[in-house]
Amino acid sequence: MPSDSAAGRVLLIDDDMAVLRAFRRALEDAGHQVVVAHTGAEADAAVQRSVFDVCALDVHLGEESGLDLLPQLREAAPWMRVVMVTAANDAAAAIAAIRAGAADYLTKPCPPEELLHAVGQQLATRRLEQRVRSLEGEHDDVIGYEPADTASPAMRLALELARRVADTEATLLMLGENGTGKTVLARAIHRWSRRCEAVFAPVSCPSLSAELLASELFGHVRGAFTGATDNRQGRVQVAEGGTLFLDEVGDLPLALQPKLLRFLQDQEYERVGEPHTRTADVRLIAATNRNLGEMIAQGKFREDLYYRLNIVSITLPALRDRREDILPIAEHLLLRMARRYDRPARAFSADAVALLNAHSWPGNLRELHNAVERAVIVSDTDAIRPEHLPFGRERPPPASGLRAGDAVSLQALERAHIEAIVSTSPSLEAAARILKIDSSTLYRKRRGYATQEGAQPHTE
Secondary structure, three states: OOOOOOOOEEEOOOOHHHHHHHHHHHHHHHOOOOEEEEOOOHHHHHHHHHOOEEEEEEHHHHHHHHHHHHHHHHHOOOOOOEEEEEEOOOOHHHHHHHHHHOEEEEEOOHHHHHHHHHHHEEEHHHHHHHHHHHHHHHHOOOOOOOOOOOOOHHHHHHHHHHHHOOOOOEEEEEEEOOOOOHHHOOOOHHHHHOOOOOOEEEEEHHHOOOOHHHHHHHHOOOOOOOOOOOOOOHHHHHOOOOEEEEEEEEHHHHHHHHHHHHHHHHHHHHHOOOOOOEEEEEEOEEEOOHHHHHHHOOOOOOOHHHHOOOOEEEOOOHHOOOOOHHHHHHHHHHHHHHHHHHOOOOOOOOOHHHHHOOOOOOHHHHHHHHHHHHHHHHOOOOOOOOHOOHHHHHHHOOEEEEOOOOOHHHHEEEEEEEHHHHHHHHHHHHHHHHOOOOOHHHHHHHHHHHHHOOOOOOOO
16 A cells, blocks of 8 residues: 555556556656556456556557457446547547546657646545545444543543554454444544545445345455346445445354455455456454354354454443543534534433433443434423433432442442442343343342331332
8 A cells, every 4th residue: 555645556558568668657656556458358357356546548559449448447447547548649539538438538648747647636536536435424423423532541541542553554353332432433543544535434244144245345246146237346345445344243154254364364355256356455444242252162253263353452341331421422412413403402401411320321322322312302492301311211310429439338339339220220130131140139239228228129
């Protein structure tokens, strides 16, 4: 990958060796990666093997015609910007090339500065297309909150590690429960990296069958399977020069895992139904909420793939473990949603704040996003009240306000935590699951608290 973000991958197709040498020297001196082809067959092999941003194609290739080759190149690599190179008296060929899909044309003899200008223009257009595609995907992020805004020590540690590894090529494995913001942080790492000008391409591993997921990742050719009516780019090709994000990689079908392992090892792959081996330059970030160690022991995940993915791992804490961030994130989302829906809400009431802080947030940031969005929509006042929140009928949280680090006994801290979880859970069984204790143990503890106060415990 070129160090200069303005540099690109250029394919030169010409049968004149002197022209190829001059063009190649000028482009490589400017930092571009260059591959040359003398014939249509060599050009076809090149685009089947690698991804190019721009192609400079001569109209006359010995006995071949560049105009005949152009539709083949457009079909094999529809994203590639083609600049036709014509003789000075061949205006008709230039017009025909533009009509056939060429982006620009040059006339020979062509000084290096004209070539560099034409290639630079097409690269800028290609980068803009990639940026638009990334922004379209980014528009649907569920959080809409900059991950650097945190007061949580655990989250700060995760972000510091993310910052340190962002500008490397290391494969990353992001761990954490559903809704903790793994996708948001992966996008941030892409923005902080040297690949930020290229595409961030997410793939959701649980959403497709093994065959369709292979097509989504690596692409397919027409006729590869029922319904494959056209050639299709895979996300690997879309992410060329950028970042490929595999969400919930623990759900990757076992049959597809060797193909991903090979891609990680050699950066090589084949489209479904195609014999040609292709290469790609992408950085991989994977995420999962699964225990991959247990899956390896059960034979559901390859150990060698795990070690390839786990070069650097980043664990994101659950929202209930970063309670100091709940209110700032909620307030940020409140103002954003109020503008989106043109609603009057601008703050949370004291009771609503207490409810937000006491809720167990099993859905993490995604649940918080949805709760605030609902509250903004249903509220007709300038303050969000408990009844506007989806869990507004829960019993009010205990007033002890105890937290880790307070100068209290361990028993008092345990009681405060248990009562807070119980007060925001729909049942004792649900509270026991969150606390990771048996429901009978939870009942005994609460009966003990009630006995101390001379009262009977609630059992609903």
